[in-house]
Amino acid sequence: PQCAAALAVANRSLDAACAASHQAVAELHAPSLEAGIVGALAHWTGDFATRTQLRTSFVCTADVRLTRLPADAALAVFRVAQEALNNIAKHARAESADVRIETGRRHLTLIVSDDGIGMTRNARSRRGHFGLSGMQARCAAFEGTLHVSARRVVSRRGESDKASRGTLVRARFAWDAMLASARGAERRALQS
Template sequence: MDTSTVVPFNRRPAPSIDTERELARLRARVRELSAELVQAQEAACRHVARELHDGVGAEVTATRFALANVETWLPADAPPQCAAALAVANRSLDAVYDASRQAVADLHAPSLEAGIVGALAQWTGDFATRTQLRTSFVCAADVRLTRLPADAVLAVFRVAQEALNNIAKHARAEAADVRIEAGRRHLTLIVSDDGIGLTRNARTRRGHFGLSGMRARCAAFDGTLRLGSRRVATGKESRGTVVIARFAWDAMLAAAPAPERRVLQS
């Protein structure tokens, strides 16, 4: 038997050129669709922010004036319950105003002039002040971070923002940590907490708007999103959550404008 024609059973055939081209086409299509989804989400955020600012803000202001008028119209012998009810209404308006203002701030795209490092450093500081959670931000020193175009910066920022907001809403945590690692092929964003950990169905909630948006932002730059649990040593064993978002450098930097070339004149 001529063994020169025998192909080892455990050796997979190399993908054909047509197969590689089809895979590349499908990956490009995934990036395109993910980018379209992200653009739709940002447009929806801008619309909701305008409605909150113009609609809710105007209604809260009108209600404040109405309550102030009611207070001036109360007779001197009005029952004390009337003044107490007005105070409760005003406190409720204050809570609505503060919540809507924070929602508008979250929905608006941040200033990206300082790049991803500056944007995240400022937002995590504001987050710590607002939530009273111990929050840290650590970032790798990599020159590529300074060359990221605005849409890539926004993608990384939005994933971190959503992850932190989820911690504040659901984790019952005392601390949150944000870290950016710069590998050879990927930028990796890691957001972790020391809270109660993932619920039983958290990993499979693919229809959840926040998680789907985070996945789309990663996929738009050839990346992935993973959620996991971590154990935190705090005197007693507890469970925390970690979000790991990866973005491909090649995809993020592809849209960056070429640096200007200075022409020296003799």
């Protein structure tokens, strides 16, 4: 009976390790961007909510430029959102996560926020962790910026609550740089 119980525990552990490996490998592959960045993020945030049991919302401004994003630009936006959500699942102890795409004349802005415990001071400098630096590099590749900050709750009287109420990730991408990558690809196709 003890051997059977130990074998059952080992089997469950092996199943969990295989499932985790399968999920990690699946996340390494580029998502299907055939439905565009909006479709890809809507699908992925839904899967994220199911997998993590976090209340998750996705809201996007209606902007025709989103349908014209070249694959490399759409993938950069997707990967920043993916990393931000994965960080919420791993570290935030949150109950909910919100993903928003806002568009302006010059920038696409991706905003990911949660209601968790917020970031620790050493979260940016942990050795062997490349999530934030990877997000920053993806923004910079399209002349953008990444800002990660504590999210604060403001009272009805306009006063900021002293306690942190989660994390706010604001990733900006320049439209000119993102759309220029499509023009560059068209030129390369004409030259070959």
